[in-house]
Amino acid sequence: MPRDGRSKLSRRAWITTTSGVIAAGLVKTQTDAIKLVAQEAPSDPTRVPGKLVSELGGRAPAEEPKRLVRAQALSSSSRTPLADLMGTITPADLHFERHHAGVPDIRLEDHELLVHGMVERPMVFRMSDLMRYPQVSRIQFLECSGNGGGVYNRDRMPTEVTVQALDGLLSTSEWTGVAVSTILREVGVRRGASWILAEGSDAAVMSRSVPLDKVMEDSMLAYGQNGERIRPEQGYPLRLFNPGYEGNTSVKWLRRIEVTDQPTHTRDETSKYTDPLGDGTVRQFSLAMDAKSVITFPSYPYALPETGWWEIRGLAWSGRGRITRVEVSTDGGGTWVDAALQGPIMEKSTVRFRHLFDWNGRDTVILSRATDETGYVQPTVEQLWDARGTRTSYHQNHQRAWKIARTGEVTFGLGELV
Amino acid sequence: MSRVVWGACLLVASTAFVACADSGQTAAVARLASGEVAVSGTPEGIPAHAPARFEFGTEASATRVAMWDIDVRPDGEGLPPGSGSVAQGREVYNVYCVACHGPTGMEGPNDRLVDSEQWDDVPSTRTVGNYWPHATTLYDYIRKAMPQLTPGILSDDQVYAVIAYILWMNEIVPEDTVLDAETLPAVVMPARDKFVVDDRVGGTGPVR
Structure with missing residues (x-):
């Protein structure tokens, strides 16, 4: 805006405010004056001094991205506002939640991790011990395997559903911690071991079995998230992080790892997080998250205000490695073109x-x-129905669709295609 | 935990996995079961000049391990001494469980526990009676996580008893059943053989 575009009204208001405050005797220093003036958003920010530095930043007042909370219950979830976000990193306070008995209140200095079972030296680690081990950081996604369950049933295919409600059990963070392999090297794994049991110190004592070769490959005992201590909702002060695996296996508030020669068959790997396939069998230990993508813009409830150039944007990820390609169709799946991928493309991370x-x-x-990178292509919902039947409730990674109406209104569009 | 016990676990595990392999289990899991797991090499983040052990942390005493090692496995490993009957379990259930799971285990408002009707293709409910593959999981879970608002309040005997009652409501055990560390792992759950290990492998093969 040119200099002469400055608002005279704004300047007058600033003088009036300042004079009033000074007259009232509230201003003792120049700093007081700046604080008071800065409380009201000026129509011309070049005519008033800005806010001073602060110890803790915040979002612009008009920016209010929020997790979607459906039910206030001990075992519940909240979802990341994918449509509000840019790039790939999820701000830590918007990372999705899934708790089975609420968020425990744990003091850093009290927390301990016991590692035992088929090991040479059972050991207890305090957080200060774990922090001292060689550190690793990786940017990787975490997704609940129940994500997207709302768009699998042919008879109940929604139209007015946001990408947050649909696929918001997905977040991406830079996780920092110590490799599980480092700690297992320390305790010495005995021959014959093949699984671990990871157990949390929440009121559900949530526990999952994870294959030993997986945790040796790339699992982490994470205590950092996006540059700060991991948030309480994500497992403060310590969580297991299994890259590319269903989120439930990345046990939060981790207090115990037992090295075993068999899975424990806990409640959350038998009665939950298992997949009836429609042929009388139930798939168990379906741990890897297959490749998936979602368009985050345009999506419901956005309406394109006019015709012309719009950039379709979205996220793609795979629990089996790197994303190599994302294709987009703008004609209901008739033709496909390669989308541009924003680097860096990292394994088991969102792109x-x-x-x-x-x-x-x-x-x-x-x-x-x-x-x-394995060559796996995100399937259609029909392909999943054919392979698994119509009654599974996890791992629904099929292609999503959005319908753009002549009015520009966008709704979930898979029902148009099946 | 002694090496002798672990040896026994290995035997049991091997048998179990041979059975799984027969039902189409992947080679990867079979390899896991055989214990051929690479635990050597330089783990991520450890430079070549690092010591063999850092010795940060303290050795865990047997007492400490015993205090925290509360999981229970399908072969019964981890079950405590004690016992409980269906009749005792009815009393436990009506005090601690009925509010969330209903008078007959079917009414909710929380998870339905009882459905003795079995299924061929797809279960219409996923209850203890028609879906849970191992009775021992009940012990593992209830002792740790139930009742929801006061977890850990039940005695070992009470946990055995309430499991006996839930299994009786599901028509899996008779009314005179007494469960303990011997009898609980011996209970064969109706859905046990329906569970198969994940066969998805990524790649360009058929969608699974």
Whole structure:
């Protein structure tokens, strides 16, 4: 804006406010004056001094991204506002939650991790001990395997559903901690060991069995998240983090690892997080998260205000490695084009994809499909129905679709295609 | 925990996994079961000049391990001494469980526990009676996590008893049942053989 575009009214208001405050005797120093003046958003920010430095930052007042909380219950979840976010990193206070008995209140200095079982030296580690071991950091996603369960049933395919409600049990963080392999090297794993049991210190004592070769490969005892101590909702002060595995296995508030020669068959790996396949069998230990993508823009309840150029944006990820390709269709799956992938592309991490789209104002359905480095292509929902039946409730990684109506209104569009 | 006990676990595990392999288990899991796991090499983040052990942390005493090692496995490993009957379990249930799971274990408001009707293709409910593959999981879970608002309040005997009652409501055990560390792992759950290990492998093969 040119200099002469400054608002005279704003300047007058500033003088009036300042004079009033000074007259009232509330201002003793220049700092007091700046604080008081800065309380009201000026229409011309070049005419008033700004706020001073602060110990703790905050979002711009108009920016209010929030997790979606459906039910206030001890065993419940909240979802990340994927449509509000840019890039791939999830701000820690917007990371999705899934707790089975609430968030425990744990003091850093009291927390201990016991590692025992088929080991040479059972050991107890305090947080200060763990912090001293060689440290690793990786940017990787965490997704609940129940994510997307709301769009699997042909008879109940929603239209008015946000990407947050649909797929918001997905977040990406820079996780920092000590490799599980480092700690297992310290305690000495005995021959014949093949699994671990990881146990949390929440009121559900949530526990899961994880194959030993997985945790030796890339699992982490995480105490950091996006540069700070891990948040209480994500497991403060210590969680297991199994890259690419269903979120439930990344046990939070971790207090115990037992090295074993068999899975323990805990409640959350038998009665929950298992997949009836429709043929009389139930798939168990379905741990890896297969490749998936979601378009985050445009998505419900957004409405394109006009025709012309719009950038379709979304996220793609795979629990089996790197994303190698994301394709986008703007004609209901008739034709596909490669989307641009924003680097760096990291393994078991989310990738931002983009596709420039010239919307001509006609009804259409847009989709995305991801391919990972194993060659796996994100399937259609029909392919999942054929493979698993229609009654599973986890791992629904099929292609998502959004319908753009002539009015520009966007709704979930898979029902248009099946 | 002694090496002798672990040896016994290994035997049991090997048998179990041979059975699983017969039902189409992946080679990877079979390899896991055989114990051929690479635990050597330089773990991520450890430089070549690092010591063999850092010795940060303290050795855990047997007492400490015993105090925290509260999980229970399908072979019964981890079950405590004690016992409980269906009749005793009815009393426990009606004090601690009925508010969340209903008078007959079917009414909720929390998870339905009882459905003795079995299924061929897909379960319409996922209850103890028609879905849970191992009775020992009840012990592992109830002792740790139930009742929801006062977890850990039940005695070992009370846990045995309430499991006996829940299994009786599901028509899995008779009314005169007394459960203990010997009899609980011997209970064969109706859905046990329905569970198969994940066969998804990524790649370009058929969607699974």
